[in-house]
Amino acid sequence: MAAARVTMAAKGRNAVFVVFSIFLYAPFLAIFILAFQGPQGGLNFPLRDPSLHWFHDLIDPRSLSDFRPAIGRSVILALVASAITTIVSLAAGLAFRRRFTGSATLFYLTIGSLVVPSSLVSIGIGIICSMLGIQMTWWGSALGAQLTWTLPFGVLIMLAVFSHFDRSLEEAARDLGANRWQVLRHVTIPVVAPGLFAVALLSFMLSYDEFARTAVVAGSENTLPLELFAFMSLSVSPTIYALGTVTTLLSIGALVIATAVLIRSANRRRAP
Amino acid sequence: MSGGAVELINVTKYYDRTLAVDGVSLSVAAGEYCCLLGPSGCGKTSTLRMIAGHELADRGDIVVGGRRVNDLPPSERGTAMMFQSYALFPHLTVLDNVGFAPMLRGVPKVERIEESRRLLSLVGLGGWESRYPRQLSGGQAQRAALARALNARPQVLLLDEPLSALDPILRIQMRSELKRMQLELGLTFIHVTHSQEEALALSDRVVVMEDGHIRQTGTPLDVFERPATPFVADFIGGHAIFRGTTGQPGNTVLPSGEILHTQTKFGTGTPVALAVRCDAISFARRSADDNSITARVVTIEHLGALIRVTLKTMDGQDFSVVIPERAERGTRLTVSEIISLYWTVADTRIYAEKQAQPKAA
Structure with a gap:
């Protein structure tokens, strides 16, 4: 039975x-x-x-x-967005372990930016760029627009990773003679490395197929998703x-x- | 490697506004095994962490090997710490964990590996060099942590509850190994524990702490035979404590109305605590001057050659006695039975209760 x-x-x-x-x-x-x-x-x-x-x-x-130029742009953009997101998320994860003035506010602002509709973010960035006379490019304004999407995810992941981090590991490293930089290099980063890897991977993928935030601000050269969309509306x-x-x-x-x-x-x- | 002396002079630590360690002074001789003993929150771990340099003292001086180390980073104090969780680096092999301190010092790899291997075999972990910490059992992790700390070449080894994560059998085994290691290396060990058994078994010097103060310092025998306060007597274990009020000179009256004979130290009407070693209490009156008390048997535990009987006095105070199993055979105790117990006046230690005690500086 x-x-x-x-x-x-x-x-x-x-x-x-x-x-x-x-x-x-x-x-x-x-x-x-x-x-x-x-x-x-x-x-x-x-x-x-x-x-x-x-x-x-x-x-x-x-x-x-010929989609190759667009693919090239998208890969480069995704690599750069991923690198920036990983570094900033690591820094934020380290910083958020201590309560600093405004840390709660900063946390909620970070999460809040995820619920702002993507196309609004894109239009907003477009407006600001034209106000300041900045030319819109896929490697400039579009990168910025994508970071508003990848950074909050990266920070959230690193907060979760650091919530399981055993601080006595860092104390032990200091006890054995490591300075701040050596603690970070030999202990903290290797221990959270799987988390950093996850952040890098996720932000790469978020950036690679990002459409709504990139649409208005990519300038004259398209990323792959934009190119696809344009191609589809042109001839199928x-x-x-x-x-x-x-x-x-x-x-x-x-x-x-x-x-x-x-x-x-x-x-x-x-x-x- | 050789041990260094440690001296604390009026060391004080606040966390926010909470006083964690209040003017602690202590000197530990070079090569001594010293245990800081006390319940959680007594300030023992804070004291250890201040010696290590992982907490800064708000007041007072910390002297290690003749140098004031208050302002030095942990690694320059001549101390090394073994953490309660062992804090082995999960991404490094046992060998690389043990070689961490020399790696930072820039010791060439060949030399580093050789020294790490030597230390690993010293702690009985030879052959486990290429394992990762998660592949080790609790006892092995502890040995690895010990080897890693020793590789920092400390004069003083600081151990934070090193045995608390082990199962009872391993705990006793590792306990004697720590002691053997300390004797072999000649280092000063300062070991934080809440287990009085551990402290009594290991130390040359026991330091009993309560509420951020040192209540007593001495050899295990000193502390066990002559506890300085009722708290120490209670915490170190093996004592029955009775609370009452001094009556006529030489008498203490319990809430039950029973009168016990004691030394005259305090004026009439002083609240006092009496401490008697559990093994000094018997079921038979040996002299007419003996103190006696009536109590109800609560539990009877057979410990092999000894029997522990927990009892409740007529006014509801709990205590226990330890008697040889042979002695019990004559009396055949039963639970809930009311019996009389006896001990000599010389075995009765008397203390004024806390509120009457002058506040420690």
């Missing part, structure tokens, strides 16, 4: 898992399949004469749909599916590598 109940529970759990996976990945699966549409095929099923035609189109500089071809497939596979690959690194470093510290 007990075994039967366990099996039932396991079956139920598996069913939920399958439904959840379908819900997450079915839309992508449709795009993945349609990316292999033949030259004469349309945007919808059926799939006619499967080919790599649209993937070729993707890297053909003569075609309208299965190129967009090919592009979606390539970028998604790249992202998944990056995630798998990142997770593997995380798991390895976590395993090293646990029992064999």
